[in-house]
Amino acid sequence: MIDLLKTMEFTPFLLSFKLAFITTLILFFISLPLGWFLSQTNSKFKPILEAITALPIVLPPSVLGFYILWALSANSPIGEFFENTFGVKLVFNFTGLVVASCFYSLPFMVQPLQSGFESINKNMLEASYICGKSKFQTLIKVALPNIKPALITALIVTFAHTVGEFGVVLMVGGSIPGDTKVASVAIYEMVEIMDYSSAHIYSAIMVIISFIVLLSVYIFNGRSNKKFSGVA
Known part of the structure; x- marks a missing residue:
């Protein structure tokens, strides 16, 4: 077992963590105003926007991956624009x-x-507006500091979910060593060639990481709830 660990390639894990970190960072800046808007708006189009946002949860990864692959390929207007304008290929x-x-x-x-x-008390937001703060200032200085458990949950779960991606990643990125071959893809290939010993180690590492992530979320939220309720 020790000899096997010494000879194993752990670059796929580094790629998975790199991908998860960049994705989480980008999504934070995209989702912060989007989540704020959805929480405050009474528009009749809100359910439609919420459904579109939640679509990746229910869509099969192969379906989502196919449409993303098509949208980013050189045969689509988006892929063609990026390739011709910036010389950047968005697939594989x-x-x-x-x-x-x-x-x-x-x-x-x-x-x-x-x-x-x-979940924020509306009176707190109204008081901020009355004090002359803009919606952006209210979001950053009032709302965001008061949703720490939700914020930590969003960041950690997004990171962990990205680390565990398989279907979409395989379709859009393929399996290029050192570039797109992330941990989940590496495990799939190990099983294909019946290298079960390596697959066991990779899978065990993923299980441990997932458990630690979820445990951290529950512990943090549990402590935050106790603090909020006044129980030390």
Whole structure:
């Protein structure tokens, strides 16, 4: 077992963490105003926007991956524009993985933030507006500091969800060593060639990471709830 660990290639894990970190960072800045808007608006189009945002949760990864692959390929207006204008190909490279991951993990960032904003006392927000603060100032200085459990949940779950991606990542990025071959894809290939010993180690690492992530979320939220209720 020790000899096997020494000979194993752990670059796929580094790629997975890199992808998850970049995706989480991008989605935070996208989802913060989106979650805030969804929590405050009474528009009749709100359910439609919420459904579109949550679509990646219910769509099969192969379906979502196919449409993202088509949208980013050189045969689509978007892919053609980026390739002709910037010389950037958006499929079968790390850039394409980031774009695909942002679509796939979007609801895991938006929904906790939206729920957190909706739980804030409306009087607190009204007081901020009365004091002359803009909506942006209210969001950053009043709302955001008061949804720490929801914020931590959104960040951690989005990161973990991105680390565990498979279907969308495989379709959009393929399996290019050192570029798009992330941990989930590496495990799939190990099983294909019946290298079960390596697959067991990779899978065990993923299980441990997932458990630690979820445990951290529950512990943090449990402590936050106790603090909020006044129980030390």
